[in-house]
Amino acid sequence: MFQNQPTTRASAAITYLEAIRAAQHKLLTDDPRVFIYGQDIADFGGAFKATKGLAKEFPGRVLDSPISEDAQVGMAIGAAIEGMRPIIEMQFADFSTCGYTQIVQHAATLHWRTGVPCPIVIRLPSGGTAGAGPFHSQSMEALYAHYPGIVVMTPATVEDAYTMLLEAVEIDDPVIFCEHKYLYYHLKADALPTVALPTGKARVARPGRDATIATYSAMVHESLACAAELAKEGWEIEVIDLRSVKPLDTDTILASVSRTGRLLAVGEAFPWGGVTAEIVARVATEGFDLLDAPPMRLNAKDTPVPYHPNLWGTHRPTATSIIAAMRRLLKA
Amino acid sequence: MSQARASQSADKNQERYLAVYRWMLLSRVLEEKLSSLYRGGKITGGVFLGRGQEALSASLGTALRKGDIFAPLIRDMAGRLAFGETVLNATRTYLGSRLGPMRGRDGNIHRGEPARGYYAMISHLGAMVSAVAGGLFARRLRGETGVVGATCVGEGATSTGSFHEGLNMAAVEKLPLVVIVANNQYAYSTVNARQYACADLVQRAAGYGVPGYKIDGTDPSACIEVVHEAVARARAGEGPQMVVADLLRLVGHGEHDDFNYMSHALKVSPIGRDSLDVARDQLTTAGWATPAQLDAMRDQAAAEVEEACGTAIREPLPDPNTEDWCAIHTRRLAEGNQL
Ligand SMILES: Cc1ncc(C[n+]2csc(CCOP(=O)(O)OP(=O)(O)O)c2C)c(N)n1
Numbered sequence: 001m002f003q004n005q006p007t008t009r010a011s012a013a014i015t016y017l018e019a020i021r022a023a024q025h026k027l028l029t030d031d032p033r034v035f036i037y038g039q040d041i042a043d044f045g046g047a048f049k050a051t052k053g054l055a056k057e058f059p060g061r062v063l064d065s066p067i068s069e070d071a072q073v074g075m076a077i078g079a080a081i082e083g084m085r086p087i088i089e090m091q092f093a094d095f096s097t098c099g100y101t102q103i104v105q106h107a108a109t110l111h112w113r114t115g116v117p118c119p120i121v122i123r124l125p126s127g128g129t130a131g132a133g134p135f136h137s138q139s140m141e142a143l144y145a146h147y148p149g150i151v152v153m154t155p156a157t158v159e160d161a162y163t164m165l166l167e168a169v170e171i172d173d174p175v176i177f178c179e180h181k182y183l184y185y186h187l188k189a190d191a192l193p194t195v196a197l198p199t200g201k202a203r204v205a206r207p208g209r210d211a212t213i214a215t216y217s218a219m220v221h222e223s224l225a226c227a228a229e230l231a232k233e234g235w236e237i238e239v240i241d242l243r244s245v246k247p248l249d250t251d252t253i254l255a256s257v258s259r260t261g262r263l264l265a266v267g268e269a270f271p272w273g274g275v276t277a278e279i280v281a282r283v284a285t286e287g288f289d290l291l292d293a294p295p296m297r298l299n300a301k302d303t304p305v306p307y308h309p310n311l312w313g314t315h316r317p318t319a320t321s322i323i324a325a326m327r328r329l330l331k332a
Numbered sequence: 333m334s335q336a337r338a339s340q341s342a343d344k345n346q347e348r349y350l351a352v353y354r355w356m357l358l359s360r361v362l363e364e365k366l367s368s369l370y371r372g373g374k375i376t377g378g379v380f381l382g383r384g385q386e387a388l389s390a391s392l393g394t395a396l397r398k399g400d401i402f403a404p405l406i407r408d409m410a411g412r413l414a415f416g417e418t419v420l421n422a423t424r425t426y427l428g429s430r431l432g433p434m435r436g437r438d439g440n441i442h443r444g445e446p447a448r449g450y451y452a453m454i455s456h457l458g459a460m461v462s463a464v465a466g467g468l469f470a471r472r473l474r475g476e477t478g479v480v481g482a483t484c485v486g487e488g489a490t491s492t493g494s495f496h497e498g499l500n501m502a503a504v505e506k507l508p509l510v511v512i513v514a515n516n517q518y519a520y521s522t523v524n525a526r527q528y529a530c531a532d533l534v535q536r537a538a539g540y541g542v543p544g545y546k547i548d549g550t551d552p553s554a555c556i557e558v559v560h561e562a563v564a565r566a567r568a569g570e571g572p573q574m575v576v577a578d579l580l581r582l583v584g585h586g587e588h589d590d591f592n593y594m595s596h597a598l599k600v601s602p603i604g605r606d607s608l609d610v611a612r613d614q615l616t617t618a619g620w621a622t623p624a625q626l627d628a629m630r631d632q633a634a635a636e637v638e639e640a641c642g643t644a645i646r647e648p649l650p651d652p653n654t655e656d657w658c659a660i661h662t663r664r665l666a667e668g669n670q671l
Contacts, residue, residue, distance in 0.1 A: 044521035044593055064526040066491035067457055067519060098456060098492065131377025133439050135455030272667070302667060303659040306650070308428045308436035309376050314652035 013188035019158045020050050020123075020179055022192060023165035024087065028058045031085060034169060035061040037072055038089030038123075047091050048125060048184060069099035076120040077107050085169050086120050093124035093178065094138045107174040108149035117172040121165070127180040127218050127268055128316055133307035139217070139267070139300075142274035144176040145246040151175045152246040153199060156220035158189035160243055163196035171199070180218040187221075202249035204256070208238035211262035211329055213322070214253050214279050216242040219266045225319035226326055235330065245275045253279060254287045261292030264329050268316050271299035293332035298325045346620045352394050352414075352556055353611050353621075354629060356386035359410035360608055361633040362419055365641060366426055370587045374645070375426050377439050382407030384582030385514050387552035387607035388559070390414050392482055392512055395563035401467045401481035403451035403460035406441050407514060407581070408484050415450055417443075419640040429647035436650030457489035461498025461511060468507040480566045482510040488519025490536065491527055499572065503540045508566040510573045512559065514549060516581040517603070521593045534576040542572040549577030550605040553614055580604045 014022070027034045036051060042064040045052035055062040065072050069090065076086035090096045096103070103122065110118040128137035145152045151173055155161045161179060168175040197203060205220055206227050213223040220241045227237035238256050242249060257263050263283055265276035276297040283295055300316045314321075363381045370379040382389060385407045393414025396402055402415045412422065424432025425443040434443050434452075444452025449467070453460055464481040471479045489495055490513060502509040513533055517524055530536065537544025543565070547558045555577065562573040580603045584591040598604055615621045658666045 039519075040521045042526075047520070064522045066522075066527050067488045068491045068493070070493050092455075095456060098494070131439065133377060133442060134437075135442070301657050303657055304437070306437050307377060307434070307439035307442075308650045310428075310650050311436055311652055311655055314655075315657075 013190060014158055014192060015185055016158045016161045016179070016187040017048060017050060017184040019162035019189070019192060020165060021052060021054070023162045024051060024054060025057075027085075027087070027166065027169050028054060028061060031169065033083060033085040034087065035063070035079070035084065036087045036089060037063050037065050037076065039065055039067055039091045041089050046089060048181070050089065050123070050125075069095055070102055073099040073102035073107065073120070073122065076122075077102060077110065077118060080118050080120045081110075081116055087169065088120065088122045090122065090124050092136050093126040093140050094135045096122065096124055096140060100143075103144065103174065103176070104147040104150070108147045110149075111173065112149055118174050119169070119172045121168045121175045121177055123165075123177045123179060125181050126178040127182055128305055128312060129181050130309040130312060131307060132181075132305070134304040137305035137312075139178070139269035141176070141178050141216075141245050142269055142278075145275065145278075149173065150246065151199065151244065152178065153244045154178045154180075154216040155243065156180075156183070156205075156217050156241050158187050159193045159196065162192050164199060164243070167196075167199050178217060182218045183221075197243065199244045200247040200249060202243055202252040203241045204238060204252070205241040206237070206239040208236035209260055210236050211264060211326060212238045212240060212253070212256040212260045213264050213266055213326070214240045214242060214256070215266040216245055216275065217268065219268050219317060222317060222319045222322055223266055226322040229319065229323055230326060235326075237326065242275075245278075248275075248278060248282070250282045250286065253283060254290065257283055257287055258290045261290065262329050262332075263291065263295040264298060264322070264325055265295070266298045266317055266322055268300055271297070271302050274299065293329060296325055296329050298322060346618070348394065348556060348560075349553065349611075349615065349620060352387070352390045352552060353615060353626075354633075355390040355393060355410045355414040356552070356608055356611060357629055358413055358419065358633045358636065359386050359390065361630065362413075362422065362637045363409055365637050366423075367587055369426070369641070376428065379426065379587040380406045380441050380585070381583045381587065382409050384580055384606060385516065385549065386410040387555045387611060388512065388514055388547075388549045388577045388579065389484065391552070391555040391559040392484065392510070392563070394556075395560045396480060396482060399449065400479055401449040401451065401464050403444075403453060403464045403481075403483040405453055405460070405484045405486065405489070407486070407516075411484070412450070416448070417445070417450065419636055420643060421445075423637075423640045423644040424647065427641075427644045427647075428649050429644050430650045431647050432644070456494070458485065458492030458494030458496075458498065461485070461495055461509075462501060465498055465502040465505065465507050465509055468502075468509060469505060472507070477569075478567055480508045480510060480563050482512065482563065484512045484514060486519055487513060487515040487517075487524060487533055488522065488527055490533060499540050499542070499574070502572045503542050506571040508569065508571070510559075510562050510566050510575065513574065513576045515576055515578050517578075517598055518581055518585070518591075518594065520585045520589075532576070534574070537574040537576075540572070540574070542574050543570070545573070545575045547575065547577045548603070549579030550603055550607045550610055552607055552611040555607075578603050579607070582606060
């Protein structure tokens with residue numbers, strides 16, 4: 001499904017993080033309306049180096065901001081009203097709560113209230129890594145997806161990190177771009193794509209016929225590991241990579257469930273509400289007859305994200321816990 | 333002042349200085365140990381150190397009393413220890429011991445013991461200012477007097493809305509809050525010119541309607557005098573006090589950071605001094621301690637740190653199977669983790 005036609009044969013593999021940097025490089029090159037504003041992103045290149053070298057190459061367009069998330073987003077909104085395409089880097093997704101008012105109350109409502117679009121992109125380094133603890137690990141996609149007026153992207157591959165960020169800036173609405181920190185260095189691709197599925201279309205990451213896993217971001221890879229493991233026993237698990245959680249591609253999920261009859265929705269975020277609940281609700285209401293067993297969800301535990309790796313490894317879903325859930329689903 | 337009284341107050345100054353120095357030293361030795369454990373791969377997650385900021389932090393820790401409220405931030409190991417945190421509990425948090433105050437749930441600088449007024453910072457900068465104000469508000473409602481609350485921030489944190497809201501509110505409520513701003517010239521990599529535009533952060537105090545004090549944060553005797561005075565004034569009912577200290581972060585933002593962005597000119601400038609060296613000079617020049625005595629203090633600190641690390645490293649780690657996966661106190665309202 002995913003038409004990944006490599007154009008450049010890079011000698012070294014490109015990481016997910018480098019793809020994000022490359023997309024911003026291309027955006028700054030191609031579109032004079034683009035500028036990037038965030039903490040430590042200029043000469044330092046950002047806490048994760050997603051803007052490395054860009055300040056030098058694009059003077060005055062990649063700027064260090066004070067530690068003022070609310071004001072950073074507010075300034076992006078004002079600049080967008082005036083026709084610019086700002087990108088805001090949050091140092092960690094978790095700190096975006098300090099800019100929450102501007103994002104969900106102001107940016108999200110602007111077009112609906114006034115007819116003037118609000119094309120801003122807010123990059124959220126998201127998700128857990130070992131030892132990061134409660135304030136540097138959160139997955140905030142559902143908090144933003146809840147509000148009308150916002151697009152929420154959750155790329156799981158190097159290719160999507162690149163093409164979706166390009167598309168995010170093109171979109172005339174506020175886009176929350178959830179880039180997963182765990183994937184930054186772990187994922188590599190040979191080249192950057194020129195063609196991609198549009199945002200709003202999910203991707204079948206692995207076809208199967210016995211059960212469907214609908215998931216996104218880092219959990220795509222845990223789910224693929226689960227599918228590979230269960231394949232050894234003859235099970236064929238289909239893995240759907242949602243790519244964006246808002247819009248959520250219900251059609252692709254329903255089409256998959258119509259083939260498999262079983263659904264497990266997996267997410268790294270907290271269990272109450274959220275993306276997996278939305279998936280299950282849609283399948284239950286729109287595709288109840290397709291189901292051979294009650295749909296299941298697997299999320300992080302209902303506590304803050306723990307600091308110690310011993311706890312963190314159990315707090316979030318992993319291939320192991322996804323396999324356990326899938327075994328229950330296959331038996332149901 | 334009579335001669336007897338003058339010598340009495342000199343004794344008191346000497347005693348206070350030596351106490352501050354002891355905490356500075358203990359903090360330094362412990363942080364050096366943590367840094368080497370980090371480099372040896374023994375610590376998961378970040379290690380953020382207060383090297384260069386010990387005099388300021390220890391001055392605050394010693395000015396506070398049992399029963400006060402203290403919300404330290406990233407670079408306050410010295411103040412935490414002075415406020416009664418044991419070396420063992422500090423170490424446990426870094427090594428993930430299940431027996432530490434955070435039980436492996438949270439780590440490093442995010443530790444605290446709020447039940448005794450030692451608040452546990454969240455990462456979101458500026459957030460602790462209003463929380464300490466709230467603690468003080470409660471004390472006042474209960475009729476407690478003579479209590480002080482203090483929190484520390486870096487210059488970067490002063491750019492947050494939370495800082496502004498918290499300090500303004502404390503000023504409106506005339507709470508006995510002491511805010512210490514450690515202006516260490518960098519917020520991670522960001523220089524002051526990209527953080528604020530006033531000539532000096534202490535000017536902000538006037539805008540909040542609170543007294544502002546300016547000190548050289550590398551000068552321990554100045555830190556002791558001014559911070560103790562600010563705390564005394566807050567305690568006496570004079571409302572919030574804001575202290576701004578100029579100094580330099582003598583380490584990376586965290587131990588992962590080589591801080592090669594730091595200006596050489598600043599490093600060799602007066603604020604690049606190591607307050608521990610300055611303290612040693614001041615103490616020996618005043619005749620308050622001999623170099624041999626100070627060396628002995630360091631040996632003692634090193635022994636204490638080694639013992640704590642030796643204990644913490646053998647303690648049980650958190651176990652996901654016995655961990656209580658419940659985030660709320662009202663257990664009957666917990667939903668469990670069935671999803
Ligand atoms: C609201 C918020 N935004 C971003 C961060 C990420 N962050 C952690 S420490 C830091 C720099 C802090 O600088 P400063 O307040 O000057 O303290 P220093 O580290 O210099 O002691 C940043 C940006 C944060 N903790 N909180």
